[in-house]
Amino acid sequence: MPTFLPSAAARRLSRRVGLGALGVWLVLVLVGLATTLMAATEPSTKSGAAPRQAIAILLARERRDLPPPLSLLDMPAANDAVAGAELAINDNNTTGRFLNQDFALEVVQDLSADALVTEVAARVGQGTSFVVLDVRPQTVLALADRLKDAPVLLLNAAATDDALREEDCRRNVVHTAPSRSMLADALAQYLVWKRWRRWFLVTGPDSADAAFAAAVRRGAKRFGGKIVQERTFNLDLGNRRADGGHEQIQEQMPSFSQNVPDYDVLVVADESGQFGDYLPYRTWDARPVAGTQGLVPTSWHPALEQWGASQFQNRFVRLANRSMRPLDYNVWVAIRSIGEAAARTRANRADALIAYLRSEEFELAAFKGRKLSYRSWNGQLRQPILLGTPKLTVTVSPQPGFLHQTSELDTLGPDKPESVCKAYASP
């Protein structure tokens, strides 16, 4: 059953955690169960005499009340992000048992922004040094500013806003979620490689849609795409579901997409998923759809099997009984980054781990065929971007022929000379 979740829409899914109905906030403390289980079968190691190091990681999720997605298949799992965190903790602990390091996960979720900031700050005050964020962009900033003097690293796994990496960047934040420009650049490279250069850009009414559209325009200019026409999608489609509905949509979509100069691909910017999925097979001209729906750039695809991803996907399904979503992956990468830094430094002190994570030596194998690392100029995770349809990965960007003097991965998103992030300029 297809359970694909585009990364551009990750926030849409994560914001509707099933716990909202309880009307209470919930704090879960999941001390790695796997650690306890493994202790029973722990193999002998020579380093058994060394003292054990404990490393606690907090996952903070903001409540976001938004309407349900168009498709039943996109209904978010209640443990979106959390399952990714659990897998990463298990993976860290499997390594940790050989190195006497114990990782524990704490989850704070279903809180409004203010309550979340207060709760996270309290836990940081009690000694938590690593906080993985599944929150709105403004909450990333609120937390970063509140905790600016604390020995803490915030890892943004959900917000794709370019501003968080650029004009509003903060020294105490790194980003495992790709930025909108990385996603749009990944798509632009493929469309140009495919020689589908003429785009019809359709943008939804939200500010997030406008931001995605801006990233698409930037990608077009950068890689040689041409936007032949832009339209804003303002039709009031009503409630997502009624008995019947396709009759009207089948009329609305062709008329919306009529009289467009000849184009190759319709690129849609609909981050909240309110109409984009209505476009494929309904446009006036027979054209493919890409962007936030159709062919989607994403940090993870639940059907990826290359680069050893099969075992990774299997581990996740065994743990969570569902397939892995991009948000799960972004969280997994964040927590594995901390695990990797701990394994390499053999330390659990926050400053040592943070310094290593930001250093040139840091490299993370994360099932994408090449090492991932953090950009020194804005803390963004350098990573390949997958392009997928609901069922399969179509390709992976950067595309062949888009060259770079240091890393081809830096053809995605703002490169060092373009970056306006000042917080990272002076460490």
Next chain:
Amino acid sequence: MPSAKRAASMALAAALTFAAPSLQAYTVYVTNEKDNTVSVIDSSKLEVIKTLKVGQRPRGVALTKDEKWLLICTSDDNNVQVWDTETLQLVKTLPSGPDPELFILHPAGNPLYVANEDDNLITVIDIGSNNVVAEIPVGVEPEGLGISPDGSLLVATSETTNMAHFIDTTSHAIIDNVLVDSRPRVAEFTPDGTQVWVSTEIGGKVSVIDPKSRKILAKIGFEIPGINPDAIQPVGVRMTRNGKLAFVALGPANRVAVIDTATFKVEKYLLVGQRVWQLAFTPDDKLLFTTNGASSDVSVIDVERLRVVRSIKVGRYPWGVVVARH
């Protein structure tokens, strides 16, 4: 055998435009991951002489000590297939644990050590009785297996834990864990047993480890003009029987590095097919076969001249390779 060697080099010299065939006819078995087949190549003709339909997703491949059996990790069938090398018929399957990818035989001929990527286990199997002798918990996604020439020490790499686990083959206990660079894929002992070489695919290096002290003696890096460092991803490692030269397959860099084992210096990069992973010598060390997954072919390297002499089309996504004496 100097006379055979001379004869072989004469044959090489005679065959100017022709690829250098090995004088002796060895049999090369190549698993084709995407086709569920094994290509059988005659090393004297450098041609595919037969294609066997085997189980699903064949990857790691090995021969028993007497070479009567060909063992194939058929990963998607969650077992190991045993084929008769005389009749080329399926003999039986071994219980390998889930998703077997690579394995290695004890130098005595038994047991078989299998890396179960999905279960973080090394499964030890008696290939005669089909019994699982032991299961050894290791790190996340065990893959590469190397065994010391005397059979006392097994080295298993785990891809996500980034470790080489040193395992006592008598007690099946882990005696030490060595942290290496990202995604260790293959562990290979030098013929004299004094070093074990571990390739790290994402780290882009080969770590040379002293199995006695478990200290890393050297880290070998690679630089190829015009190739992005990210694309240099070492996987397969093989050494000539005299221990002088090591060959390292560099994945999507489409090169095999030739390393002087005395100096750890890369002497040469040989251009082969695309995404080269595994390697196997002929028993006389004259030819080295490489599996090139993305181009669906096998490159044949003349080991004396350090030149690629032929590429042979096989099935899709060739993965493992082994060479039999007959």
